Amino acid sequence: MRVLAAMSGGVDSAVAAARAVDAGHDVVGVHMALSRTPAQERTGSRGCCSIEDASDARRAADVLGIPYYVWDMSERFEQTVVADFLAEYAAGRTPNPCVRCNEHVKFAALLDKALALGFDAVCTGHYARVVDRADGTRELHRASDAAKDQSYVLAVMGPERLARAIFPLGDVTSKAEVRAEAVARGLSVAAKPDSYDICFVADGDTQGFLRRALGEQPGDVVDEGGEVVGRHDGAYAYTVGQRRGLALGRPAADGRPRYVLAVEPVQRRVVVGPAESLDVAHVVGASAVWFADVPAPGTTLTAQVRAHGADVPARVLAADADGVTVDVTGAGLRGVAAGQSLVLYDGTRVLGQATVAATRAPADVVPAPGRTA
Structure with a gap:
């Protein structure tokens, strides 16, 4: 199978590409240049798309013996991720730029270009598992390493794009295992720090970034x-x-x-x-993406509303192809903001995702007939 490996310049994507090579795939590495100022320097664990990152990705590809290219996707990133980020904050909502990047860049622009060039799949260093069922169904599941699980930010990709995705790190037990494997393979990025915060706000000052852009x-x-x-x-x-x-x-x-x-x-x-x-009883989600049949009212599952938050018990009140409302009464959820991503799980399996459109406080919830609030 011809596989395009997205190589960010970090240790995760380098080891993921290496595992794709080991699996016998015909692998080509590509670094997505997302910044309009690629000459910027990376500062510790902040920033992305620097000259350093592109060089690190190239060195990793050389060690693996695979072809390597840099694709300029800065315009697409600016239009669909940065612009969305600014528009959402300007509207009083709280967006997750990693979700938008996965939706519009990594598993839209990158995958579409890969398929147009004759590749069969895209490989990334995300921590998530894909389970292939006997009936041909592909399921997205949490990673084995719960601390690194990224299924939350991947849930927006949908089943069609999941069918063309490979996540070789889904079964690793810890980040230490990935770093040790990188050392064993002679990859110089083995000790490179993880990137945190918002990648395009290199100094970590989100309020300053918003103020400069919005005045x-x-x-x-x-x-x-x-x-x-x-x-x-x-x-x-x-x-x-x-x-x-x-x-x-x-x-x-x-x-x-x-x-x-x-x-x-x-x-x-x-x-x-x-x-x-800030207490939340109901969460209303719009623009839903489903990996399984739309759950019927009354279905019990778990919900996650923050990338690094725990999932909580939830019950479906209403759902259709476009949206979902869940009851999280008793889950202790507070401060859920419009714009965040609502991801629904059955155990470790991702059932679907929606963007939070509204929440209802316990005092706003009308009890069912014959019941008291």
């Missing part, structure tokens, strides 16, 4: 009663559930901490209040 839009910080308790330079710099950096002019009457409850960009307002006001 200052000063407004009020208000409590639940509408009383002004502070000022801000841009509502876009806040997200539901945030506690730090509120710079409130005065504390709450009861002295307890306050959190962001809502972001209202049109009014240029940020609403703050107590932690319990």
Whole structure:
């Protein structure tokens, strides 16, 4: 099978490519240049797409003895990931750029180009497992290493693209195992630090990035009663559930901490209040992607709403091809923001994904007939 290996310049993608070679595939390595300033320097674990990363990927390909190319995808990345990131924050939502990158770049633009060039599949260093059933169904599952599992950010790819994806690291037990394998293979990236935070915000200052792109839009910080308790330079710099950096002019009457409850960009307002006001009973998801049949109302499963968050018990209230609403009462979920990704699981299997459109607090939930709230 002809396989295109996406090589970021990190240890995971290098070892994944090596395993694809070991599996007997005809492998070609490609580095996606996503930055419009590729000459930038990588700083520790921050940043991506630097000259250093491209060079590291080339050296790994040389060790593996496979052809290597650099593909410029910066325009696609800028249009579908960075622009979406800015638009979502400007609208008061909280996007996950890794989800959008997997959706629009790695498993859309890259895969489509690979198929057009005659490749059969794309191989990446993501931590996730693919299970092939006897009936030909391919299932996306959590990785064996729960600490590194990336099925959450991959769930947006859908079954058609999963059919053309290979994740050789899905069965490893730890990142230490990957690094040890890289050492054994003579790959110089064995000790290279992982990349954290938002890859295109190299200095880690997300608020500064947003301010430079969107400009200052000063407004009020208000409590639940509408009383002004502070000022801000841009509502876009806040997200539901945030506690730090509120710079409130005065504390709450009861002295307890306050959190962001809502972001209202049109009014240029940020609403703050107590932690319990962040409690979530129902999560409503839109633009659904399903890997299995749409679950019937009453189906019990688990839900994950943050990339590094735990999954929680959930029950389907309504679902169709386009969206889903789940009941997470009793799960202890707080501070779920519109724009986040809602991923549903049956055990380790990914059933589907949707973008959070709204949440309902326990007080907003109408009890069923004959029951009390």
